[in-house]
Amino acid sequence: MIAIIDYDAGNIRSVEKACVALGRDARVTSDPWEILSADHVILPGVGAFGDCMDHLHERQLITVIRQVQEKGIPFLGICLGLQLLFEDSEESPGVDGLGLLKGHIVRFNESENLKVPHMGWNQISFPKRGRLFKDIPEGSYVYFVHSYYLKADDPSIVTAGCSYGVDFDASVECGNVFACQFHPEKSGRIGLMILKNFLEI
Numbered sequence: 001m002i003a004i005i006d007y008d009a010g011n012i013r014s015v016e017k018a019c020v021a022l023g024r025d026a027r028v029t030s031d032p033w034e035i036l037s038a039d040h041v042i043l044p045g046v047g048a049f050g051d052c053m054d055h056l057h058e059r060q061l062i063t064v065i066r067q068v069q070e071k072g073i074p075f076l077g078i079c080l081g082l083q084l085l086f087e088d089s090e091e092s093p094g095v096d097g098l099g100l101l102k103g104h105i106v107r108f109n110e111s112e113n114l115k116v117p118h119m120g121w122n123q124i125s126f127p128k129r130g131r132l133f134k135d136i137p138e139g140s141y142v143y144f145v146h147s148y149y150l151k152a153d154d155p156s157i158v159t160a161g162c163s164y165g166v167d168f169d170a171s172v173e174c175g176n177v178f179a180c181q182f183h184p185e186k187s188g189r190i191g192l193m194i195l196k197n198f199l200e201i
Helices: 012-021 032-037 049-058 062-071 080-084 188-199
Strands: 002-005 026-029 040-043 075-078 103-107 118-123 141-146 148-152 158-164 166-174 177-180
Touching: 002 012, 002 032, 012 026, 012 188, 026 032, 032 062, 040 062, 040 080, 049 062, 049 080, 062 075, 075 080, 080 148, 080 177, 118 158, 141 188, 148 166
Parallel strands: 002 026, 002 040, 040 075, 075 177
Antiparallel strands: 103 148, 118 141, 158 166, 166 177
């Protein structure tokens, strides 16, 4: 069973539909027992960093997510779910992230040639090919919607990069923790392959 963490963030149902399309039992839940009993756990998210951290606190899910990491259950953060795994974000000064991984979330600098949010299809490259990207061609297009991006402290955890005015970290892998800034559930055939790779770990 795949547990998709419900914490009042957007885009949760589309992740559920993608998992079901891959033939898997997926449950949207905030129940700690269900989450910790799952074979795989996904933290999707569209929303504001500070608000979503508040929701995780209110539902007492911070400890549960740390227990998922400690138990070694494969865990995937998507979009805001990636950002929350790190230490902080310029979107919500003074708000601590989960801090499971070291790094910071910073805002794209707007210019005439760079619209924010970064929205649409863009290519990814693989500085270090992680398990999510098995059989995924270099330069594949995936779908992004975000105004903030990751600067990981440790380059060795970065498994995909992208360029939008600046080069930024698009995916990471550290032990049982995986995350994508892009939306695999909205990235067509390539995205479903990436999700399938995660669900086979």
